Amino acid sequence: MGILFTRIWRLFNHQEHKIIIVGLDNAGKNTILYQVSMNEVVHTSPTIGSNVEEIVINNTCFLMWDTGGQESLWSWNTYYTNTEFVIVAVDSTDREKISVTGEELYKMLAHEDVQKAGLLIFANKQDVKECMTIAEISQFLKLKKKDQQWHIQACCALPGKGLCQGLEWIVS
Template sequence: MFLVDWFYDILATLGIWQKEAKILFLGLDNAGKTTLLQMLKDERLVQHQPTQQPTSEELSIGRVNFKAFDLGGHRIARRIWKDYYTQVDAVIYLVDASDRERFSESKMELNALLTEETLYKVPFLILGNKIDLLKAASESDLIYELDLMNCTTGKGRVNIEDDSNVRPLEVFMCSVVRKMGYGEGFKWLTQYL
């Protein structure tokens, strides 16, 4: 077994080895999940109807191949989120940073995810989307509104031990339509996969 692990380490160091990861795109409806997924898939900006059924896409970012699931964000769709928690490697939670009236609802859903036992060690990338709109919250305001003041782990590399209680969690502000901000978030996330 040691020889096999050593071989995979060499392949990873050389950039030959591809990692596989299952990620969930979650958040309230109209946060930009489907738009982001489409942008990552083929760099097209398309206006979408609200997601009615779970969809999945295969993506490759850096040395990581993702199976990404967009589960929808309307109230009825949120009931099936838990059906996808098993063997998930990361959660990308999008928040419409310009829709301040829904921050408390988004906070409630995010808190439920963060306290879910099956997601206990899963890294969370929180994207505050739509910063191109004038009424969008700042990063510090969004962190405050989502009650994440003492939860974020930093935008650099966090050393995670198997017995540690630390879960990688960070907030990045972005504009999917302007193609800005989410790349840094994905770069941060891939170091934990």
């Protein structure tokens, strides 16, 4: 009965919110997407293009676009249209590439279609010893200087720790 009610509710109250997930290679974008949509780890190969999943949280539908991790894909403007939220997956263990993540993030955020989008940063792989803290990542990405609404969330995508808390920020 609950499933029937949910489907009927969606027919009459269908409101989708577009989210794009970006990040460098091996940051955990696919893992985050499939952990959120299916609550399981899906073994994947590097994404060419994008993966799309629809998820429903508290009767709110989100269309999540996971873009490939190659730096050049961050500039694909076609993904940005109607984007309400940007999720940035950061590999908390990769100190060498955090500056590249910041550079690519600011290039993307300069695009008019995402300037008003909410920004959620998943500081992934927080279970690894000697990883960067969320304070370090925030400092490297210069988040305190951003006028956009943003939130940084520590997480470990493989078991799904911290993902719900980040998505709750989006829903609120």
